[in-house]
Amino acid sequence: MDLLRFGAARHLQLFTTTYRSMHLLKNKAFVDGKWQHAANNAVFPVTNPADDTVIGEVPDMSEKDAKFAIDVASKAFKSWRDSTARERANILRKWNNLCLENVDHLAEVLTAESGKPLAEAKGEVIYGTSFLEYFADTARHVTGEIIPSPWPNKQILVTRHPIGVISIITPWNFPFAMITRKVGALLAAGCTCVIKPSEDTPLTALAAVELAKQAGVPDGVVNVVTTSRNNAASVGKLLCEDPAVGCISFTGSTNVGRILYGMAAKGIKRVSLELGGNAPFIVFPSADLENALDQAMLAKFRNNGQACVGANRFLIHESVFDKFIEGFKGRIGKKCILGPGTKAGVTCGPLVNKMQVDKVSGLVDDAVSKGAKVVVGGKVAKELGDKFYQSTLLVDVKPSMEIYHEEVFGPVAVCYKFKDEAEALEVANSTRGGLASYVFTKDLGQVFRMSQKLEFGMVGINDGIVSVAEAPFGGIKESGIGREGSKHGVEEYTDIKYTLMSALDK
Ligand code: ADP
Numbered sequence: 001m002d003l004l005r006f007g008a009a010r011h012l013q014l015f016t017t018t019y020r021s022m023h024l025l026k027n028k029a030f031v032d033g034k035w036q037h038a039a040n041n042a043v044f045p046v047t048n049p050a051d052d053t054v055i056g057e058v059p060d061m062s063e064k065d066a067k068f069a070i071d072v073a074s075k076a077f078k079s080w081r082d083s084t085a086r087e088r089a090n091i092l093r094k095w096n097n098l099c100l101e102n103v104d105h106l107a108e109v110l111t112a113e114s115g116k117p118l119a120e121a122k123g124e125v126i127y128g129t130s131f132l133e134y135f136a137d138t139a140r141h142v143t144g145e146i147i148p149s150p151w152p153n154k155q156i157l158v159t160r161h162p163i164g165v166i167s168i169i170t171p172w173n174f175p176f177a178m179i180t181r182k183v184g185a186l187l188a189a190g191c192t193c194v195i196k197p198s199e200d201t202p203l204t205a206l207a208a209v210e211l212a213k214q215a216g217v218p219d220g221v222v223n224v225v226t227t228s229r230n231n232a233a234s235v236g237k238l239l240c241e242d243p244a245v246g247c248i249s250f251t252g253s254t255n256v257g258r259i260l261y262g263m264a265a266k267g268i269k270r271v272s273l274e275l276g277g278n279a280p281f282i283v284f285p286s287a288d289l290e291n292a293l294d295q296a297m298l299a300k301f302r303n304n305g306q307a308c309v310g311a312n313r314f315l316i317h318e319s320v321f322d323k324f325i326e327g328f329k330g331r332i333g334k335k336c337i338l339g340p341g342t343k344a345g346v347t348c349g350p351l352v353n354k355m356q357v358d359k360v361s362g363l364v365d366d367a368v369s370k371g372a373k374v375v376v377g378g379k380v381a382k383e384l385g386d387k388f389y390q391s392t393l394l395v396d397v398k399p400s401m402e403i404y405h406e407e408v409f410g411p412v413a414v415c416y417k418f419k420d421e422a423e424a425l426e427v428a429n430s431t432r433g434g435l436a437s438y439v440f441t442k443d444l445g446q447v448f449r450m451s452q453k454l455e456f457g458m459v460g461i462n463d464g465i466v467s468v469a470e471a472p473f474g475g476i477k478e479s480g481i482g483r484e485g486s487k488h489g490v491e492e493y494t495d496i497k498y499t500l501m502s503a504l505d506k
Helices: 002-019 063-080 085-101 103-114 118-141 177-189 202-214 229-241 254-266 289-305 321-335 354-369 421-429 444-453 486-491
Strands: 029-031 034-036 043-047 054-059 145-147 155-162 165-169 192-196 222-224 245-251 270-274 279-283 311-317 373-376 392-395 412-418 436-440 458-461 494-501
Touching: 029 063, 029 202, 054 202, 063 165, 063 192, 063 222, 063 229, 085 103, 085 118, 085 177, 085 202, 103 118, 103 202, 118 177, 118 486, 155 177, 165 177, 165 229, 177 192, 177 202, 177 245, 177 486, 192 229, 202 222, 229 245, 229 254, 245 254, 254 270, 279 289, 279 421, 289 311, 289 321, 289 412, 289 436, 311 321, 311 421, 321 373, 321 392, 321 412, 354 392, 354 412, 412 421, 421 444, 436 444, 444 458
Parallel strands: 165 192, 165 245, 192 222, 245 270, 279 311, 279 436, 311 412, 392 412, 436 458
Antiparallel strands: 029 034, 029 222, 043 054, 145 155, 155 494, 373 392
8 A cells, every 4th residue: 555655656756747847748638629528537547668657647538428529520520521622721731830840849748658769759740740731732632523424415523522520540659640640631631530549649649639729620620539448449339330430540450450340341431441561671682781771770670660661571682691680780789779768869769568568578589489599689678677678680580480470560670581582572472461561672673573563552662661741651451451641641531422414405
């Protein structure tokens, strides 16, 4: 009991000294333009993965609160859909500007709850904000068609219309950008939404919508319902099945995506699913090795490997394998500095929660027990706390190991030696994941063949980062359905209507 009291007092003290000054820190959900409690007043704590301190508490909302938010979004849609594209573009641009003015404030909230280093958090805010800017421009270019008709007295008119209320469920790894990438697009299209952010990172979502409110997003157009993991399934079910919802837009694990897709199917709802990947990072003999190594560091260790586009399997040609591993080892030693995200110089923060640490440790331990060799890392960095995992490089990985097939989602580079292009392609495509892939070569014919034959939604040639607001982001196979970013990202939130205009000669 005393210990408990001591713990609570310590948390409160840390909260007061560490977090009170955070500008955009909110402790309520956001529905109908107001900061709201849960109907039953329940709350849950949000903790800092670097030191387990409580950053704050937010409402633990249930179906009743989610239903209210859907009704509010549904009502708001009636007027928002009639706003002009220019009005929506102006609001998006204001939101973009406010986010840019508040990069530091948003980043400190983001680092506190996700653990990522401050520099990366700022990078995420700037990247996430670029979607608001891009969709502000795109809003005025959502156009229809007039198709030449086969009849002289008829016209075929094709127009695009906003779907309606969009349910949004987002993960913890990019808590800001996964919201702006969806909300920017759906607002441009004229839709409204209810967002359920991850239970690990609801504070960034609330900070983002505070700025949306300041930018003039009308009440009820964007709503945030916060829930603990305990309520995620029941609230998620309602967000998928309520008849007023037109589309479910989800970023997260393939397993949860599958559940949501099933529930959306009952109402024949539209879905946009950005799920897990299993990205190959293929290095051919002609590649510029220095560039391949620099890009490997980004593709693997950005956000500590907790990214669905993160390189998951390094396939290195046997003629350059040893040199690549030597260079990779050197770079990891120099560039991966583990510690709390707020400490200067740190490049790798904690993993987001204990579940992630257990998953990564389990995969590495299984591989090592089956003969994989640890070149660097391979353990929990206990001296820093129980959420820090050493940046790790594994070789001698074989198909019998779980890590060969699974998405690691952590700071572990798994390296496999291949003999020729056909083998590289076969290994790369031998997965149900199909999100990002990376190829390093100077052989132009090989570039075309790989771009053609890799079964992935995105292919980076000589580059380890592919995502940008202007390009369509998304996967095939079990990595998802639909695209985010680019004009396709806005079209996801529209329905096509065909109007036949007849008797035009009368
Ligand atoms: P992660 O492993 O990244 O946490 P999840 O897919 O488990 O990925 O979580 C992503 C989002 O999905 C989070 O907002 C989480 O609360 C939500 N979620 C998890 N389980 C369910 C579920 N059964 N129904 C609806 N949402 C869920």
